[in-house]
Amino acid sequence: MHLAKALTLFCLSSGALSFKIRAFREGDCKGEATEINIWDNTCKGSGVPKTLSFEVLSYGAHRQRAGFYSDGSCNALGREWVDYFADGGSNVFKKGGCINLGFGAYSMGSRSA
Template identity: 45%
Template sequence: MHLGRLFVLSSLDFGVYSHKGRAFTGTNCSGQAKEINVWVNTCRDTAVPKTRSIRVPEYGGHRQRATFWAEQISAHCGFMWQNSNSNWWADGGSNKFKKGLCINLSGTCNAFSSVSA
């Protein structure tokens, strides 16, 4: 019985992501849409559509920054914010990255990352 509870509790940790967004191919949350999960301190550049805008369905982890990159290669999805198209706090601490809002990115993005700050 105790092992079963331990397994259930430990398996809850594996679903932690830094932020989630609905990626749109057009501006103003138009065009084709796809939900993208970005795990804590990772870069997501596979199965990401050419994204022009996003809608935030829920916040991510505490002190995480959501960063959006033009490059689709992981080597270019580094943690140099000055090379990103857009970045905000993903934990609700941003005045723009808010749940339910549509956010137009400053260009077309092909990779999303999460940075612990």
């Protein structure tokens, strides 16, 4: 029993959390959708469908930022991108609302602020 508690504490304290979204291929959260889970401090560049809008399903850890990039590698240099606080502290990145990106995102990431 102590081992399970220790592992749980380690996972939570090591940042093993994530934000989760429902990604839509069209604006205004319409059309085909895919649920995507982005672990804290990682980039998801493969298997991400072109995303024009999304709905937040769950938040990441404290001080995590959610980034959305027009390329497939979470690279902001010379690309279109936007990021938000993913820990519930953003006035835009809120559960249940629809967020329009204004461009097609092909990769998503989470990083510490």
